[in-house]
Amino acid sequence: MKAVSVWMSFLGVVSLLGGARAQGQITATAAASVVVQTVSIPNSKTEAQIDWTNQRIEVTSYGLPKAGIDHPGQKRLTAREAALAIAYRDIAAVVAGVQVNSVVTVQDCMLQSATIRTEINAFIKGARPVKEEWNKDDEIYTVVMVLGLAAEEGASIQSIVAPELPKVQEQLRQEQPQRFEEPKPEVPAQPVAPPGGDPGPQARPVHRADH
Numbered sequence: 001m002k003a004v005s006v007w008m009s010f011l012g013v014v015s016l017l018g019g020a021r022a023q024g025q026i027t028a029t030a031a032a033s034v035v036v037q038t039v040s041i042p043n044s045k046t047e048a049q050i051d052w053t054n055q056r057i058e059v060t061s062y063g064l065p066k067a068g069i070d071h072p073g074q075k076r077l078t079a080r081e082a083a084l085a086i087a088y089r090d091i092a093a094v095v096a097g098v099q100v101n102s103v104v105t106v107q108d109c110m111l112q113s114a115t116i117r118t119e120i121n122a123f124i125k126g127a128r129p130v131k132e133e134w135n136k137d138d139e140i141y142t143v144v145m146v147l148g149l150a151a152e153e154g155a156s157i158q159s160i161v162a163p164e165l166p167k168v169q170e171q172l173r174q175e176q177p178q179r180f181e182e183p184k185p186e187v188p189a190q191p192v193a194p195p196g197g198d199p200g201p202q203a204r205p206v207h208r209a210d211h
Contacts, residue, residue: 041090048094055149061087063141079141087145112168119160
């Protein structure tokens with residue numbers, strides 16, 4: 001097993017062949033034909049696992065009971081609700097950071113298009129808890145939640161975004177043209193002679209002998 005730090009694509013890596021990338025630097029671990037990425041979630045203490053082989057996002061979240069509750073059953077219930085809310089929030093953050101192409105993110109698309117925003121939010125609601133655990137001693141509820149990258153009916157992040165992507169790009173180009181500018185090539189710095197010093201061999205005049 002070999003771990004490497006890379007900037008990986010997200011949507012395209014569903015098939016491991018180009019497309020979009022998750023926000024931030026990702027550590028990818030590859031073993032045989034299995035590819036799993038650990039993604040840092042913005043504003044969260046937890047991380048998401050992106051399993052490209054099985055095409056799913058997995059997050060683990062932790063919830064605490066609501067303050068002021070003494071009944072054991074209510075503590076467990078409110079802690080579960082908190083853990084589920086955090087899990088959905090973290091999955092939404094991972095999806096929002098998806099880079100649709102080199103310039104546009106899913107979040108850009110959601111801000112520019114009400115249709116995309118509605119469909120992505122509905123897509124995220126397809127996430128389901130696959131493991132739950134209540135630690136009554138520490139009063140912590142743990143939820144492992146999974147979101148498939150493609151729903152059963154065939155919907156995917158890419159299929160949701162693609163129809164309106166040209167319009168989104170044009171709107172962004174008008175509002176933030178600097179994002180679409182090609183980076184300027186770096187010009188090598190020229191040597192500078194110290195004040196009053198020898199300008200160096202490159203700056204000295206060349207005297208040629210007359211023949």
